[in-house]
Amino acid sequence: MKRKYWLMLGLFGLMAGCGLKLDRDVNEHQARFRTTDASELYFRNVRSTAYEAQELPGNQMRVYRMDDRSRATDRPVLNLAIALNWQYDEAYVLVEPNGWFPESDTLQVAWEQPDSLHSGLYTFAFGSKENHFRFASQLQRSLLRGDALYHQATDGTRTPLLAQKAEREIFRKTMIDYYRLVELD
Numbered sequence: 305m306k307r308k309y310w311l312m313l314g315l316f317g318l319m320a321g322c323g324l325k326l327d328r329d330v331n332e333h334q335a336r337f338r339t340t341d342a343s344e345l346y347f348r349n350v351r352s353t354a355y356e357a358q359e360l361p362g363n364q365m366r367v368y369r370m371d372d373r374s375r376a377t378d379r380p381v382l383n384l385a386i387a388l389n390w391q392y393d394e395a396y397v398l399v400e401p402n403g404w405f406p407e408s409d410t411l412q413v414a415w416e417q418p419d420s421l422h423s424g425l426y427t428f429a430f431g432s433k434e435n436h437f438r439f440a441s442q443l444q445r446s447l448l449r450g451d452a453l454y455h456q457a458t459d460g461t462r463t464p465l466l467a468q469k470a471e472r473e474i475f476r477k478t479m480i481d482y483y484r485l486v487e488l489d
Contacts, residue, residue: 412455
């Protein structure tokens with residue numbers, strides 16, 4: 305009986321150690337894109353089952369998007385994708401706004417901490433892989449703190465963003481998968 309108890313306790317500890325670290329905070333200024341064989345194997349064999357994969361012909365890249373991501377068009381939605389570039393052993397996180405957002409080169413997201421004493425504004429300039437990483441990591445940090453997020457239009461009006469628990473969770477899981485893929489966990 306004692307032996308079964310210790311075995312179950314050991315298995316529980318092992319499973320807890322292998323779980324997603326949903327509270328992972330990463331410095332957005334320390335972008336990393338290099339993958340390893342081990343991290344790619346783990347992602348492809350374990351985590352990719354939660355994703356929809358799309359091959360990009362001609363550039364040796366496969367893009368992964370969460371199966372459960374929001375496809376809403378009546379409100380602002382920011383989805384993430386993970387682009388795995390197997391030719392260069394790199395991975396990139398991509399911020400994908402839905403069609404609700406106006407056509408623009410930049411995107412502004414206001415954040416407010418629950419105590420309402422602290423707030424700020426993230427500005428995302430589309431383009432480089434570093435900008436995508438930085439912006440996604442900033443949003444991840446805000447989600448971990450429990451901040452309220454809003455799309456801020458050029459006229460100053462705000463619309464809630466990532467307000468639904470399921471959207472926030474999918475965003476966080478994608479970032480955790482990305483961090484693990486580039487070994488930032």
